[in-house]
Amino acid sequence: NAGVTQTPKFRVLKTGQSMTLLCAQDMNHEYMYWYRQDPGMGLRLIHYSVGEGTTAKGEVPDGYNVSRLKKQNFLLGLESAAPSQTSVYFCASTDNTGNSGANVLTFGAGSRLTVL
Amino acid sequence: QKEVEQDPGPLSVPEGAIVSLNCTYSNSAFQYFMWYRQYSRKGPELLMYTYSSGNKEDGRFTAQVDKSSKYISLFIRDSQPSDSATYLCAPKRTGGFKTIFGAGTRLFVKA
Numbered sequence: 001n002a003g004v005t006q007t008p009k010f011r012v013l014k015t016g017q018s019m020t021l022l023c024a025q026d027m028n029h030e031y032m033y034w035y036r037q038d039p040g041m042g043l044r045l046i047h048y049s050v051g052e053g054t055t056a057k058g059e060v061p062d063g064y065n066v067s068r069l070k071k072q073n074f075l076l077g078l079e080s081a082a083p084s085q086t087s088v089y090f091c092a093s094t095d096n097t098g099n100s101g102a103n104v105l106t107f108g109a110g111s112r113l114t115v116l
Numbered sequence: 117q118k119e120v121e122q123d124p125g126p127l128s129v130p131e132g133a134i135v136s137l138n139c140t141y142s143n144s145a146f147q148y149f150m151w152y153r154q155y156s157r158k159g160p161e162l163l164m165y166t167y168s169s170g171n172k173e174d175g176r177f178t179a180q181v182d183k184s185s186k187y188i189s190l191f192i193r194d195s196q197p198s199d200s201a202t203y204l205c206a207p208k209r210t211g212g213f214k215t216i217f218g219a220g221t222r223l224f225v226k227a
Binding site: 004031035040041042043044045048050056058090092101102103104105107109110 | 158159
């Protein structure tokens with residue numbers, strides 16, 4: 001049982017380049033999330049999805065796009081990377097059964113992105 | 117005002133010390149209060165959570181919520197070097213889709 005898998009783990013981009021981060025989960029979770037983590041700022045929610053084909057904006061959505069074409073995958077895209085998007089990106093998933101109110105998150109190991 | 121405030125530290129303590137980690141929050145609709153632990157270069161993992169006010173104990177860890185003052189605490193007894201990590205408080209309201217995180221407190225336990 002792999003849980004939440006993020007690819008790639010590391011990436012260096014030049015300003016203006018585009019890229020896609022892939023998140024895959026094998027737990028049949030309905031909800032998926034993309035967070036970014038910066039020193040002293042904690043985890044900030046970029047976008048999230050409450051089911052296949054749905055997406056919604058979080059706290060810091062500007063400069064990012066997402067897609068959830070399949071239930072198990074949640075893609076985060078950067079169309080034109082900027083140095084301000086240098087960060088560690090975490091994908092997380094949860095279901096809405098069992099501990100339905102808490103919605104405990106299962107996180108991936110993170111993707112470290114540097115934009116030069 | 118941020119919805120969740122947490123001192124990022126770092127906090128350095130000797131092995132065996134009692135550690136107190138704290139957060140404050142502003143949204144009175146929060147009912148679930150999670151603590152996640154994150155080791156260096158890893159993803160966060162749930163440590164424990166409480167519902168509404170009161171205490172919850174799990175081994176050396178105790179989570180405490182005071183909704184009247186909007187104050188969340190995590191106590192670690194007999195701290196060990198393996199407890200060295202970043203601890204993130206994460207409150208959530210019932211029925212909501214989003215979990216909000218504090219900045220995380222970085223803890224170092226020295227042997």
